[in-house]
Amino acid sequence: DSGVTQTPKHLITATGQRVTLRCSPRSGDLSVYWYQQSLDQGLQFLIQYYNGEERAKGNILERFSAQQFPDLHSELNLSSLELGDSALYFCASSVGGSSGELFFGEGSRLTVL
């Protein structure tokens, strides 16, 4: 158990819909990272927050947005969903703001039908 909690574990929805994925980092960790992993693809970096502020951004689509709240939990919002958005979405956390050892949650598997 990494200490990072993600909900929901599984989500099935239809094209055009909007979903919110939630992540609670390990106790004491200030950084939260979001990654997308499609079938047989690598981990694609989406976005990082550090202590409530956006720290780094990857190839995150405009339809996607995220935020980190004062209690350090984070949410990833995915809207106008398309079939290609079906993937495993991982949240990870770390103590500092620079890339280092990341602790990953178990992921949220999103299926768009």
Place this chain on the structure above:
Amino acid sequence: GQNIDQPTEMTATEGAIVQINCTYQTSGFNGLFWYQQHAGEAPTFLSYNVLDGLEEKGRFSSFLSRSKGYSYLLLKELQMKDSASYLCAVGDDKLIFGTGTRLQVFP
């Protein structure tokens, strides 16, 4: 730009030694990481190199040459449970992962 290359698949026999190579080109660098990921599970941290040389951690070792943009992960005394994907990742202002090497260990 950033580019990380590693072989897609490798196979090995239980008890053997396997070396998984990774080459990278990144604009910045503050460390090279290896993660293990079993199918459908979360990646877990294996090793970290920031200076050139070999880091040994039990059955796993990782090597880095910053001048060559090259790293490898060495797995000794392979066990069936080592069948997994091994992800090379480079730290810049963010942690960028390669597509991973799927290792299958056979009896």
